[in-house]
Amino acid sequence: MPVPSRLSPLLQQFDFARERLADRLTGPVMDSGNGNGTDIEVGPLTDEEYLWEPVPDCWSVRRRTDGPGPRATVLAGTGDWGRDAAPAPHPFPPPFTTIAWRLSHLTELLALRADHTAGGHTLTRDDFRSDGDAAGAIAAFADAASAWRKALLGADDTALDTVGHSTYPHGSDPDDPFIETIWWVNQELLHHGAEIALLRDLYRARKPRRTP
Template structure:
């Protein structure tokens, strides 16, 4: 194989795009508000109406905030689907889209978190589209360029960040899928659920 003709950009994107189109997107279809906010354990971190959280930090600029603490407690609190989607939307995608692809500035403190599953999925789709469009536009030279001081490991090339984001998306959205399975199996007639 001639590596000069190999499309590294396409190969990096396909890792996530295949997973998104063939596994995750369909698993998110029909997400309900009950599932979105459901907490299978007491005191899980979530996205909550402003002023209703007891977490040490309630980040967000809108009607809903995300639970947080600095430093993160050990062990880290369990997190709901709402929290996990908020993390993916803001920390994994929107902040990177702003730094690397000219999208509006984004941070946990300034984000308007979704108060419904439908709104969260719209935010997710938007940020994924921005990320993929940005990555699609990178040349091979840009994929080799260090990411710079806005990232925790500034010396790593952009290709390493793309792989990291792929892993984060696959990891956290698979967790969301598992929580949906758990919800279904604990909220059906005869499941023995106490809720």
Template structure:
């Protein structure tokens, strides 16, 4: 009997990690209904909303529903990354452009000493988390394997229907995974192989971009899983 082979090459490890995370996420998203999908567990949540009803200044989307987005900021969890970018030779102006903040704000981050204060970020709904992930993967696919010309924020038509959102998301991630699987070792090491404009993709080797995409997928799906647990606990009668 042929034994099961585990890939240990760089791309194989990243693909296996993605596949494992996707399998777990697909199980956790099974049975997601519209009410749970849009549930706001606390006041002031970010979510998807009808155009004109968004509660944030930079909500975006091409259709009737938009994804909440606030003003640009460098979160405390990214202070170390900004320091690494500066130490690696990236200019303060370039860092500011990448993050969409002022040069003065970047300087404040670089001059910060001691542990950063925890971020005061809004709680987000399952609809927001899934929509955010969908937008990221759609943008990175377009600016890596696509025509590299469409505005990332206009690629995803957000929907209040949970089943449709999940189905569209898996179709997109399957396309992403198929094209990533065909990448060569040379392309993995190519700086700027992805030209996704929101972030440092144009300045990074593609293998770094893939690591970041996997991390984004895993941590947001973990948050969605927790929201599902809270929903079940909140609405399941205790005996």
């Protein structure tokens, strides 16, 4: 099915943001983004960096047996690891979140929206499984992004205008035309991807510089 003209730029934006974040997580190089072809060397995300808490009282992904972190009341999802969470009203000021938390959040919203657009329309946050290691989290993100992209490719112009084409229950999707949901997912990927990239820069900068 041809990609609708209105969807094409949003799909290209999604692909760019997805690839850039994936490269930023895995290395060995990433495009600096300035268009001159210069690459920046980055190492693969380690488990230590994935779970690094740069400030006190971070929200993160934790072993379920350890219980939720500061100001969190639950570890969302299923499996041995869960993501710090709390029901509304959420803590204020918002907790600072780790790479693990942000990547889990992105993966969940992509995977669940794919299901509620082109899948069984049944998955909830209680079904989502967070990973306690960097490699598993990166692989899960790649799978979720691919599932969401496949769902987008199944959308024609009628679907783009349909309110509630995505029935994802943890957002405004049931009340929005699908093209607005697509825009929202892109901005989530762009801004959380930028946050993760900055955390990688801060983690690298915290290590003592070697003297010549």
